[in-house]
Each structure stands twice: as C-alpha cells, then as structure tokens.
Amino acid sequence: xxxxxxIRTLAADNTYRTRPIGLALMLALLAAAPVxxxxxxxxxxxxxxxxxxxxxxxxxxxFAVTLALAAAAIAVSLHLSRxxxxxxxxxxxxxVPAGILVAAISGEMMMPQRAPMMxxxxxxxxxxxxxxxxxxxxxxxxGALYGLRQGAPTRPAVAGAVAGLLSAGLAxxxxxxxxxxxxxxxxxxxYTLATAIVASVGALMGxxxxxx
Amino acid sequence: MRERxxxxxxxxxxxxxxxxxxxxxxLKAITPVLxxxxxxxxxxxxxxxxxxxxxxxxxxxxxxxxxxxxxxSAPFAPWLFAIAxxxxxxxxxxxxxxxxVNIDDFAETLPGETPEPTASAGExxxxxxxxxxxxxxxxxxxxxxxxxxxxxxxKFSMSEGAVRVALHRGLTSLTAKLRDR
Numbered sequence: 001x002x003x004x005x006x007i008r009t010l011a012a013d014n015t016y017r018t019r020p021i022g023l024a025l026m027l028a029l030l031a032a033a034p035v036x037x038x039x040x041x042x043x044x045x046x047x048x049x050x051x052x053x054x055x056x057x058x059x060x061x062x063f064a065v066t067l068a069l070a071a072a073a074i075a076v077s078l079h080l081s082r083x084x085x086x087x088x089x090x091x092x093x094x095x096v097p098a099g100i101l102v103a104a105i106s107g108e109m110m111m112p113q114r115a116p117m118m119x120x121x122x123x124x125x126x127x128x129x130x131x132x133x134x135x136x137x138x139x140x141x142x143g144a145l146y147g148l149r150q151g152a153p154t155r156p157a158v159a160g161a162v163a164g165l166l167s168a169g170l171a172x173x174x175x176x177x178x179x180x181x182x183x184x185x186x187x188x189x190x191y192t193l194a195t196a197i198v199a200s201v202g203a204l205m206g207x208x209x210x211x212x
Numbered sequence: 213m214r215e216r217x218x219x220x221x222x223x224x225x226x227x228x229x230x231x232x233x234x235x236x237x238x239l240k241a242i243t244p245v246l247x248x249x250x251x252x253x254x255x256x257x258x259x260x261x262x263x264x265x266x267x268x269x270x271x272x273x274x275x276x277x278x279x280x281x282x283x284x285s286a287p288f289a290p291w292l293f294a295i296a297x298x299x300x301x302x303x304x305x306x307x308x309x310x311x312x313v314n315i316d317d318f319a320e321t322l323p324g325e326t327p328e329p330t331a332s333a334g335e336x337x338x339x340x341x342x343x344x345x346x347x348x349x350x351x352x353x354x355x356x357x358x359x360x361x362x363x364x365x366x367k368f369s370m371s372e373g374a375v376r377v378a379l380h381r382g383l384t385s386l387t388a389k390l391r392d393r
Contacts, residue, residue, distance in 0.1 A: 001337045001355050003243060006269050009355040009383070010276040011236035014227060016380040018280055082281045083294035152278040154298055211391060212274060212298075 018150060021081050025074070025147035029170070032143030036136040036171060044132060044178040053182070061104045062176040062187055069097040069195070070169030073162050077144070080159045081151025087158065094165065104184035123181035126190045132175050133168060133194035134201070140167035141202055145209045152212045160206010164199035171198075216241075217289040224288045228279070239272060246271050246296055253300045259307055266335045271299045273336075273387045302391075339389040347382035350375055 001009075019027075053059040072093040079090050113120065123129075144163040153159035172191055181187075220238060227235035250264040250271075274295050282291045340348060346368075353364040361379070365372045 001269075001340060003265060003268055003272070005355040005358075006272060006336060007236065007239040007243065008358065009351060009379070010239060010272060011232050012354050012361060013276065013376070013379050013383055014232045014235045015230060016376055018277075020280060082283065082291070083278065083298060084290045150280065152274070152281050152295060152298075154294060212278060212387075 021148065021150045022078055024150045025077065025144060028143040028147030029140060032139040033170075035139035036174065039136050039139075040132075040174050040178070044128070044175070046177045047180050049180075050177060053180075056182055058104065058108065058182040058184060059176075061100070061184060062179070062182060062191075063173060065097045065100050065104070065184075065187060066169050066172040066176055066191070068100055068169075069094075070166055070173060072096050073166035073169055077148060077159065077162050077166055078151075080153045080155075080162060081148055083152040083154050086154070094162075097169075101184055101188050105188060108184050117185065120181075120183035121185040121189055123183065123186040123190070125179050125181050126186075129175065129179060129181075129186075129190040130194050130197075132178070133171050133191065134197050136171035136175060137164070137167040137198040138201075140170050141198065141205065143167075145202070145205055148210060149212075151210070153206075153210050156210035157203045157207040159210050161199045161203035163206060163210075164202020165195060167202070168195040168198035217287060220292070221288040224279075224282065225284055228284060239275075242275075242292060243268060243272070249296065250300060250303075253304060257304050257307070259304070263307075267300060267303045269336045270303060270390060271296045273383065273390070274299050277384060277387055335390060335393075336386065339386055339393070342389060343382055343385060347378050347385065350378040351382040351386075354379060 018024075047053060076087070076090055076093055079085050080087070108120075141164055144167050145160065148159065148163055151159070172195065181190075220241065223234045223238035223241070227238055246268050247264055250267040251261045254261045254264055254267075275292065278295060282288065340351060343351065349368060350364055350370075353359045353367060354361070359367065361372055361375050364370075365375045368375070370378070
C-alpha cells in the first residue's frame with residue numbers, strides 16, 4: 001500500500017469517533033470497581049466502630065489524603081495521555097496529598113497522645129494494609145490502563161506509574177474505612193509503601209500497555 | 213512556516229467537525245514534512261533512507277488513531293511533532309539504534325522541501341495480509357481499489373455501518389501489529 005492510498009483510507013475513516021479518554025477511563029474504572037469492592041467486603045469489611053471513628057478528625061483525614069491522591073492522579077493521567085505533555089508544571093498536583101499528610105502529622109504532634117510515636121507508626125494493621133491496598137488496586141489498575149490506552153503518552157512507564165497512584169488512591173480510600181490505625185504517621189508509612197508498590201507495578205505494566 | 217502550521221490547525225479543526233476532504237488535505241500536507249524528518253533521522257542513524265516511507269506510514273496511522281488526544285484549542289503542529297518524534301524514535305530503536313531525535317527535525321522542514329517517496333513502504337502492506345479476511349477485504353477495497361464506503365458495502369453486501377466498523381478495526385489492528393512485531 002503506498003502512502004497516497006493509506007491517506008485516502010484514513011480520510012475515509014475520519015467520521016469514526018472513539019470515546020474521549022476521560023470517559024473511557026471513567027467507564028473502565030467503573031467496570032473494575034466491583035471487583036475491588038468484592039475483595040474488600042469478602043476479606044475485610046468496614047471497621048465495627050466506624051460511627052465513633054467518624055468523630056475522630058484523623059480518621060477523616062485518611063480519606064482526605066487518599067482522595068486527594070486519586071483526584072490528582074486522575075488529572076495527571078489525563079494530562080499525560082497527550083503526546084506533547086510532560087510532568088512539568090502538572091506533576092506538583094501529586095504533592096497535594098503529601099502536603100495534607102505533613103500537615104496532619106504536625107497536627108498530631110501538637111496534641112497530647114496516649115500512645116508513643118513508634119507505636120502509632122507501627123500500628124496493628126501494617127501487614128493488612130500492605131496486602132489489601134495492592135490487592136484491591138490491581139483490578140483498578142488494569143481498568144485504568146485499559147481506559148488510558150486511548151491516549152498517546154510520550155513516556156508510557158511514567159503514565160503507568162501515575163495510573164498506579166490513581167488506583168492505589170482509590171483502593172486506599174476504601175481500605176481506610178477498615179483500618180483501625182488512624183495516626184497520620186501510620187498512613188505516611190504504610191499507605192505510602194503500599195502505594196509505591198502499586199506505582200511500580202503500574203510503571204512496569206504501563207511500559208507495554210500504554211505504548212502506541 | 214508559521215502560516216503553514218496555522219493552516220494545519222484550521223484543517224484539523226474542520227476534520228474533527230466531520231470534513232473528510234479537509235482531513236485528506238491535512239494528511240497530504242503533513243506527509244512531505246514527516247518524510248523529510250524521517251529521512252534525516254535515518255541518515256543520522258546511519259540507516260538507509262529508503263526505509264523512510266514505512267516510518268511515514270507508521271506516523272500517519274498514529275496521528276489518525278490518536279487524534280482525539282489533540283486539544284482543538286491548541287496549535288496542531290506541536291502535537292503532530294510529538295507523535296512523529298515518538299514514532300521515529302521507536303522505529304530507529306527497532307532498527308537497533310538509540311538516537312536522540314530533535315524536535316527541530318520536524319519543525320525545520322522548509323515548505324519548499326517536498327521529497328517524493330523513494331521506495332514504496334512494505335510493512336503496512338505485509339501486515340495487511342495477516343488481518344482477518346473481512347477487515348482485509350474492506351481495507352483493500354478502499355485503499356487499493358479506491359472504492360467509497362458505499363461501493364464497498366455494496367460489493368461485500370454489508371451495511372455501510374459494518375464497513376465503517378471493519379475499516380476502523382482493520383486500521384487499529386494493523387497499527388497494533390506494526391507496534392508489536
């Protein structure tokens with residue numbers, strides 16, 4: 001086929017419309033969410049004292065951190081799906097959840113505490129946190145990568161890592177309602193480690209899946 | 213050069229709002245620029261420049277399938293050059309060379325510089341043969357026999373919608389095969 005013929009063929013396909021990436025990503029995440037929720041309710045479930053916990057600002061702060069991570073990563077994912085885009089000028093969004101965490105840690109430091117710092121940091125659920133967040137993230141990550149395949153990222157591994165952050169943020173939001181460790185020190189340690197694992201898996205998967 | 217790029221942006225906007233002729237004109241207008249840049253990239257990597265047409269076709273397919281990632285309020289050229297650069301790097305890497313491709317390779321091409329293809333491209337044609345029969349027939353009818361969607365539909369007793377779907381799927385799987393080969 002010579003180039004002239006290819007051009008004619010592409011022009012004939014001009015009217016075919018694919019879904020906008022934002023919509024594709026949303027639909028893929030909605031399709032994947034039930035799998036993650038199934039893992040959550042089958043293995044973990046919401047903590048029994050959730051009504052009391054909601055009166056603890058540090059319980060609520062966990063959701064602020066994880067939702068901020070998910071929202072920032074969604075915005076950055078959509079941005080990176082454009083070939084001429086880079087993290088520059090846009091990547092700082094990803095620092096918002098880290099900023100909330102730092103503020104929360106300093107807030108907690110200023111309050112009288114029943115448990116010593118190391119006890120709060122180590123917590124009781126570190127292993128559950130490190131397995132549940134990656135496990136619940138995986139279906140979301142696969143969904144996110146599937147939706148983002150519509151895009152054309154210049155650095156597929158970076159885009160995959162951000163998709164990992166996105167799915168870890170969503171999974172951690174659900175997981176946070178199970179976890180009885182509310183100290184920001186715990187969140188900063190174990191949630192961050194779990195998120196880093198998912199981001200690495202996302203980078204590895206994205207390198208192949210998001211090439212175009 | 214500025215004028216040329218503004219013209220591209222205008223054509224692409226018309227194309228997206230459904231003007232197939234504008235789209236055809238745009239693809240024809242960008243092809244010589246892509247060809248010149250592909251040749252320059254190959255030459256710098258010490259590769260025979262007669263492979264440039266395969267790279268041009270690769271870029272055109274990517275432009276086509278990824279055009280929804282272009283923000284129509286932005287100029288078209290930076291988007292085009294980013295796609296072209298990625299594809300050129302990929303192509304050179306596949307040929308075993310790691311090379312830095314300068315974005316100016318694309319932007320620099322002068323309007324007067326319009327190289328003709330030196331050799332016909334073989335990769336798209338070869339992958340075309342590996343497609344499912346229906347997609348291959350539709351693609352061949354439109355590309356090689358220059359039949360319209362309507363004539364193709366009549367020829368294979370398909371609906372026009374089915375022809376459009378087969379055409380699009382054919383182009384998508386062709387691109388996937390070129391990428392993963």
